[in-house]
Each structure stands twice: as C-alpha cells, then as structure tokens.
Amino acid sequence: MLSQKKKKLIIRIIIILIVIAMAGGFIFSAVAGVFAADMVNAVVTVDTFEKGNFQTAFYDAKGEIDQNNVKALYVNGGEFCAEDFAVFQNLSTCKTIDISSATVENGVIPDGFLSGRNVADVKLPSNTTAIGNYAFSGCSSLESVTFSPAITTIGDRAFESCAALKTIYFPATITDIDECAFRGTGLIDVYFSGNAPAVGSEAFPVDATIHITKDATGFDAEEWSGYAIMREGADGNPAETTRTENFGASTETVTAEREPVQLTVTEEIKGYTTFGKVAAAVVILGIVAIGIAVAVVRSRKADKAEKTEEKSDE
Known part of the structure; x- marks a missing residue:
C-alpha cells in the first residue's frame, strides 16, 4: 500500500506531465507559427x-x-x-x-x-x-x-x-x-x-515643389511655367522660390524659410512576434524542467524518509 507521501508525489508528477504536454503543444504551435510566417511573408x-x-x-x-x-x-x-x-x-x-x-x-x-x-x-x-x-x-x-x-x-x-x-x-x-x-x-x-x-504636359502635379541646384539652368523655360521652382542658395539651403504663371509676363519670387531636412528611415522588424512566442515557450519549458528536477529530489527524499520510518518501526 502506498504511503501518503508517495500518493502526493504521484499527484505532483501527474500534474507536471500535464503541464509538459501543454507546453509541448505551445512550443509546437510557436515553431509552426514561425515557419508559417516565413511562408506567408x-x-x-x-x-x-x-x-x-x-x-x-x-x-x-x-x-x-x-x-x-x-x-x-x-x-x-x-x-x-x-x-x-x-x-x-x-x-x-x-x-x-x-x-x-x-x-x-x-x-x-x-x-x-x-x-x-x-x-x-x-x-x-x-x-x-x-x-x-x-x-x-x-x-x-x-x-x-x-x-x-x-x-x-x-x-x-x-x-x-x-x-x-x-x-x-x-x-x-x-x-x-x-x-x-x-x-x-x-x-x-x-x-x-x-x-x-x-x-511633357502635366508631367508633375501642379502643387509639387521642384528643387534645383544653385547653378541649374533651363528651369525658366515655358514648359516649366506653373511649377514652383525652389533654387538652393550659396550655402546649399533653399534661397528662393520662383513660380512663372505666364511665361515672360509674370514671375513671382519669394524668399523661402530655411528648414532642417529630416530623413526618416523606416525598417520593419521582422519576426518580432514569432520570436516572442518561441521565447515564451522556452521559458515555460525551463520552468517545467525545474519542476521535474524538484519532483525527483522530493521523490528521493520521500524514499529515504519511508525507509527511515520502516527501520524505526522495526
């Protein structure tokens, strides 16, 4: 007949095995998710x-x-x-x-x-x-x-x-x-x-700004009329904007405010979600392994305690 301690130990082991089964399913799902994501993206x-x-x-x-x-x-x-x-x-x-x-x-x-x-x-x-x-x-x-x-x-x-x-x-x-x-x-x-x-005609949207270098030529031609032309200054920053509505008749020149140029690079961080799933699965597996180790240690202690009790009874 099993002692009370061994009954408790068996229950603990059963619980651990259930957790292992669940963790295994989670790990499989996470790994499968990684491969599925690779196949879809x-x-x-x-x-x-x-x-x-x-x-x-x-x-x-x-x-x-x-x-x-x-x-x-x-x-x-x-x-x-x-x-x-x-x-x-x-x-x-x-x-x-x-x-x-x-x-x-x-x-x-x-x-x-x-x-x-x-x-x-x-x-x-x-x-x-x-x-x-x-x-x-x-x-x-x-x-x-x-x-x-x-x-x-x-x-x-x-x-x-x-x-x-x-x-x-x-x-x-x-x-x-x-x-x-x-x-x-x-x-x-x-x-x-x-x-x-x-x-050619309608090459660009009429509200687009055309940025040119300080020494560029040819942008005063009729085909560029109607576009806002921004020429850079001697220091490389925008100096003036010219828009010619009627070639040779009406030219408007305004001084543009200097604005810092911001370059934005957007990069998609691929695999972040799937990496998180796998990491979580590894953590769970580690916890399960610790649980098994604890159960084994307790089993050995229970065996020793039972043997000690048997000797005492004798």
Missing part, C-alpha cells in the same frame, strides 16, 4: 541568373513558397532581357523589389513593367537608362523608387496614379520626362541634381 533572394533564364532561377530560389506570398525579392546579379520580366507580372503581393545589383538588356525597363502591382519600394537595375510607358502606372502603394545613376528618360504615364509617391530624386543624367509621367501622384517634392530636362 516570404523573402526570396536570387543570387544570379543567365539572361533569359530568370524564371527558372526565381522558382529555384522560392522553392515551396507560394508565389502570391512573396513579400520581398532581391536579385544579386545577372542581366534581364524582355522575357525575364514576365515573372514580375505575377508578383501581386510583393512589396519590395531590389534588382539594383543586376543589369537590364539595352538599359530599358519595358512598358507596363509593374503596372497595377502592389509594390511599395523599387530599386532599378544599375544600368537603367530609360523607363517605358506605363511601367509603374496604377501602383497606388508605391512610396519609393530608386533610379540608376544612368537614367535619362521617363516614358509616358510611367508613374501615373502612384498616389503614395511623395518625394523623388533625379540624378543629373535625366534629359526627358514625357507627358503625364507623374500625373496623379502624391508628389510634394521633386529634386533635380542637374539642369532642366525636357518635360
């Missing part, structure tokens, strides 16, 4: 590829991940040709596309490249010289686009209706921005590093 990296073979390289890199779950794509090398761009048409939920370490055949991003996609941040190939018509039109979530230092031409309606696009920077190489290229965007500030490019 997937980042795909293509190291390099042969021209014309990007589709194969992409599918090899993504493995079992559903194409609709790819949230970020990074390409570290290779040269795109026209047929390679077909892959991008199917990336309906991809938010980040960085292909700046690759090149593109003839330096041209094709017409309709990412038109209507849900992309938010794009870095274009390093040798890009021209962006085709409608390349990003209707990308309402697009917030940032990084041009190559070789860019010269932006096609018709290339960024039309990109409502989330607030700021854009052009290198000094830009020479042509076609009509309606940025119509319907949310552009507030447009920065040019060189002289004025040729611009």
